[in-house]
Amino acid sequence: MDYSKVPNNKTIEKTIGALKNNGIDVILVDTKEQALKEVLKNVPAGSKIMNGSSTTLIQVGFAEILKSGNHKWKNLHENIIKEKDRGKQSDLRRKVLTDADYFLSSVNAITQDGKLMAVDFSGSRVGALPFAAKNVLIVAGANKIVVDLEGAFDRIKNYVINLENERAMKVYGMKSGFGKWVIIEKELNPNRIKLILVKEALGF
Numbered sequence: 001m002d003y004s005k006v007p008n009n010k011t012i013e014k015t016i017g018a019l020k021n022n023g024i025d026v027i028l029v030d031t032k033e034q035a036l037k038e039v040l041k042n043v044p045a046g047s048k049i050m051n052g053s054s055t056t057l058i059q060v061g062f063a064e065i066l067k068s069g070n071h072k073w074k075n076l077h078e079n080i081i082k083e084k085d086r087g088k089q090s091d092l093r094r095k096v097l098t099d100a101d102y103f104l105s106s107v108n109a110i111t112q113d114g115k116l117m118a119v120d121f122s123g124s125r126v127g128a129l130p131f132a133a134k135n136v137l138i139v140a141g142a143n144k145i146v147v148d149l150e151g152a153f154d155r156i157k158n159y160v161i162n163l164e165n166e167r168a169m170k171v172y173g174m175k176s177g178f179g180k181w182v183i184i185e186k187e188l189n190p191n192r193i194k195l196i197l198v199k200e201a202l203g204f
Contacts, residue, residue: 003159004201006142011112012199015145018114023187025194032060035139035198042137042194043102045072050096052105052125055167056139056203062104076100093124103133106203108160109152110145116184116195117152119160123180129193130182136193141202149183163204 007015016026027042029035039062043049057063065071076096083089097103105125109117116138120126129136146152161176168176187193 001154001159003146003155004143006199006201007145011145012142012197015110015112015114016197018112019110019116019195020114022114022185023190023193024114024116024184025191027194027196028199029196030199032198032200032202035196036060036062036065038196039104039137039139042196043073043104047073047101048076048099049073049102049104050076050100050128050133051103052120052128054104054106054125054139054203056106056141057104059202060139060198062139073102094127097128097132098134100128100133102135102137103128104137104139105129106140107138107144108204109155110140110195110197111148111152112145113148114185115149115152116193117149117156117182119156119178119181121176121179126180126182129184134192137196138193139196139198139202141198141200143201144203160204 016028019026027038029038051057066075076099080089080092080096083092107116107118118126118129146155165175168174184193
């Protein structure tokens with residue numbers, strides 16, 4: 001199974017319809033450049049923002065904007081980076097999930113019947129998704145679309161983890177793992193979760 005491949009338009013449209021039926025708003029774009037424009041458009045000026053670690057957010061250019069400081073938001077992640085005490089840093093990570101107006105991240109799989117799946121070793125990247133964050137903005141490549149939850153687990157266990165381990169070794173000097181799994185099957189709060197779906201292969 002080639003999990004880096006972008007599916008055809010029919011599959012993408014079917015997936016979007018299912019996501020919308022499950023209460024997840026979707027914005028479909030063709031390129032990562034358009035995805036970044038949608039991020040800038042959908043997060044109001046002055047918003048308090050927090051983001052999860054995401055290769056996709058790096059690829060679309062969002063991480064570079066945060067790093068430059070040339071943006072219109074209050075970046076809560078800056079305080080976490082400045083804090084050197086690991087205990088206090090963990091407390092801040094938990095606190096900002098509810099303080100942030102918008103939490104930005106990606107997911108590891110999107111099912112054709114409208115479910116989102118994400119996994120993170122520590123849980124800091126996925127803790128906001130189910131309930132904690134007031135608004136969630138997800139950016140994901142259409143290459144993450146799979147048939148069902150079985151396909152989602154297969155994608156993560158046999159494809160994503162290998163790439164994530166490579167990244168983790170470079171950044172942390174250690175491999176990653178399957179710590180905390182989150183499945184979003186339905187969102188009851190209108191407009192809380194918005195997915196910017198890109199018709200390109202992004203992230204893993």
